[in-house]
Amino acid sequence: MYTFVVAMVKKYKVIGLMSGTSLDGLDIAYCEFEKKTTWKYNILHTETIEYSTKWKNKLRAAYTSNTNQVERISNEYAGFISNKVLKFIRNKKLNPDFISSHGHTVFHQPKKGITVQIGEGDVIASKCKLPVVCDFRIGDVILGGQGAPLVPIADKLLFSDYTYCLNLGGFANISFNNSKSSRVAFDICPVNIVMNNLANAIGKEFDKDGHIAAKGAMDLKLLNLLNKLPFYKAKPPKSLGREWVEFFFMPILNSSTVSIEDKMTTVCEHIAIQIGKSLVGCSEVKSKNILVTGGGAYNKYLIKRIKVHVRSKVVLPNNQTIQFKEAMAFAFLGVLRMRNEINILKSVTGARKDSSGGKIFRGD
Numbered sequence: 001m002y003t004f005v006v007a008m009v010k011k012y013k014v015i016g017l018m019s020g021t022s023l024d025g026l027d028i029a030y031c032e033f034e035k036k037t038t039w040k041y042n043i044l045h046t047e048t049i050e051y052s053t054k055w056k057n058k059l060r061a062a063y064t065s066n067t068n069q070v071e072r073i074s075n076e077y078a079g080f081i082s083n084k085v086l087k088f089i090r091n092k093k094l095n096p097d098f099i100s101s102h103g104h105t106v107f108h109q110p111k112k113g114i115t116v117q118i119g120e121g122d123v124i125a126s127k128c129k130l131p132v133v134c135d136f137r138i139g140d141v142i143l144g145g146q147g148a149p150l151v152p153i154a155d156k157l158l159f160s161d162y163t164y165c166l167n168l169g170g171f172a173n174i175s176f177n178n179s180k181s182s183r184v185a186f187d188i189c190p191v192n193i194v195m196n197n198l199a200n201a202i203g204k205e206f207d208k209d210g211h212i213a214a215k216g217a218m219d220l221k222l223l224n225l226l227n228k229l230p231f232y233k234a235k236p237p238k239s240l241g242r243e244w245v246e247f248f249f250m251p252i253l254n255s256s257t258v259s260i261e262d263k264m265t266t267v268c269e270h271i272a273i274q275i276g277k278s279l280v281g282c283s284e285v286k287s288k289n290i291l292v293t294g295g296g297a298y299n300k301y302l303i304k305r306i307k308v309h310v311r312s313k314v315v316l317p318n319n320q321t322i323q324f325k326e327a328m329a330f331a332f333l334g335v336l337r338m339r340n341e342i343n344i345l346k347s348v349t350g351a352r353k354d355s356s357g358g359k360i361f362r363g364d
Contacts, residue, residue, distance in 0.1 A: 100334025
């Protein structure tokens with residue numbers, strides 16, 4: 001691994017890569033960042049590469065693999081990423097300064113000092129002939145932090161017009177300034193990692209617009225059991241991973257005998273309730289608004305239920321921001337890392353100190 005710092009130029013052209021636990025696909029965003037008095041961003045080109053069934057199965061099962069198998073999958077996945085990025089650059093005729101990749105999370109158990117995102121940065125750098133910033137989370141975990149969420153630095157510097165930034169991806173996470181003007185963020189509950197799983201059970205990739213959930217009936221017994229999970233009583237900083245879903249959430253869901261449609265309706269209500277509870281007393285701002293992004297923002301039924309449980313104005317931005325905000329955010333984390341500036345906040349993760357996270361690999 002090499003470490004170096006890009007010159008303090010005014011503009012950065014960066015390719016941001018994001019793969020979420022919901023396995024929707026690889027999000028690619030070509031972004032431009034400029035700092036004058038404050039940071040400004042522009043998402044110039046985007047693409048989502050849907051995973052084949054083979055890759056979905058491989059990524060879904062990776063957390064059950066041993067160390068050697070994970071390393072092999074990580075190298076294969078880096079090759080997959082590299083091919084897609086090179087094609088994206090060629091088709092769009094781009095000239096990026098570097099690539100900033102989140103990778104795909106396989107393990108996330110920060111209390112045990114474990115977090116693994118596959119997609120080897122040295123492989124991507126070698127194949128794409130560009131510098132690569134990656135592996136953002138492990139340094140914060142070593143410092144005693146959760147290693148998540150990491151997007152709040154972008155929320156703070158790029159989306160300060162919003163009281164809350166809510167992302168509805170594999171998991172729901174929230175970011176906001178507390179009464180002391182410190183940035184606070186944490187995972188709230190699972191969203192698409194569970195909703196897509198339920199949709200798959202009836203032959204659907206996902207619940208388009210929330211139509212299936214809208215037709216079901218809420219099951220109060222199941223709802224109460226989900227709401228009683230101990231995680232929801234824990235105070236931030238806190239984060240979730242696939243392991244928690246598999247060990248705690250899914251056994252409750254699978255033990256219920258109600259229909260898949262009713263489960264989807266109930267889970268949507270559960271998500272909305274937990275989001276509402278998470279926002280109680282979180283901000284001193286009187287006029288509050290919530291920026292909602294991530295794949296779950298397209299679930300009209302879920303958004304309808306969230307509006308019932310929150311008192312703030314729900315803002316749905318343009319499709320590009322909804323879908324590619326996280327890929328853009330990791331491109332921005334890469335910029336801050338290249339400048340050797342703070343990109344991970346201890347007030348968010350609970351680490352011993354703020355840090356500039358991410359490994360840097362040269363492309364030559």
